[in-house]
Amino acid sequence: MTAARPVPLSVLDLVPVSAGSSAATALANTVDLAVAAERAGYARYWLAEHHLNPGVAGSAPTVVIGAVAAATRELRVGSAATLVGNTRGLQIAETFGTLAALYGPRIDLGLGRSGAPAPGTPKPPSLAxxxxxxxxxxxxxxxxxxxxxxxxxxxxxxxLLGRVPGDVDRFEGELELIRGLLAGTWSRDGAVVEAPPASGAPVELWIHGSTGGESARIAGALGLPYGANYHTSPGTVLASVEAYRDAFRPGVLDAPHVIVSADVVVGRSSSEAEELALGYDSWVYSIRAGVGAIAYPSPAAARRDPLDPAAAESVADRVATRFVGDAAEVADRLETLRRAAGADELLVTTITHDHAARVRSYELLGAEWAARGAGAVVGESALAAR
Structure with a gap:
């Protein structure tokens, strides 16, 4: 199966900590993986933001972005996503402006809404x-x-992050501030307020969302590129993309542009991939159970301590939508995702207990993607090329 058109393939890294390892090792592994990803032809390397998770060391993505950008030359590096509910727009703009000043026009800023609504805000209906x-x-x-x-x-x-009710409602205002500071046009009392090094910084701005809600609507209304999550919310990904496209009006972009994420594990054979993928159900369950991501278990530990049936059922959607197999099998499934979601780019995240196996998974997939002529030039923004 061949992709209908070139579709850049990129990396989403949560900086996972393997059982028996440490956060310091996980961070060193991230830099190593980024160098391998650039060599393998991936277009972007994005870092996620997570807090208080023993099995995830990506709590300070902007710091890690700097480390990855310093270790690479052309790879686009950024966040997916920087959560506006956790910090203020001025700090976000200045931080990413600093990154762009240090590493040039290859920094991506992905923003996500987070936090609680103000008291009295009607609750969204439960998912039917x-x-x-x-x-x-x-x-x-x-x-x-x-x-x-x-x-x-x-x-x-x-x-601990100091969130207060109503934080989520300030997303649009903070987004307007960030855009204005990066463009060098934000003003107060008729005077432009500069925030160096944010002012005029060549930062590529994205909005990320998981449902067909406000994030999709705002991204579409402003004509911004949009990131939709199949890997964390597979049941709502198509509704999310549809809402974005329905809301789209020409703005930063003349036409909609979507990147869609997926969890993948690639092995040298299907059986090897299945072995490497063991432990994922327990890892996802620890997150959904509210105790924080556990350190990623080894295949042997996963076999010794399987989930009980009720726990396994609670994560069945994530397990069933993880693409596991040899490179050709996973590439076929990614092409299906691209086609069904109408994705312009694809973002893959891979977690295995063994770091070398994780690097090899990305290398095998990157080689298969390149052989199909499906990828793009490393460091070239798909948005700039439009």
């Missing part, structure tokens, strides 16, 4: 239960209805 669907060959499972339980690690994150 429905059966799994297959859309143009892509499995779209019943949406997972996620709730933050009091006392969970998610609730503690909000407390």
């Amino acid at each position: 239960p429905r059966s799994d669907q297959v859309v143009d060959g892509l499995l779209v499972p019943a949406p997972f209805d996620f709730h933050v339980a009091p006392g969970s690690r998610f609730a503690l994150q909000g407390e």
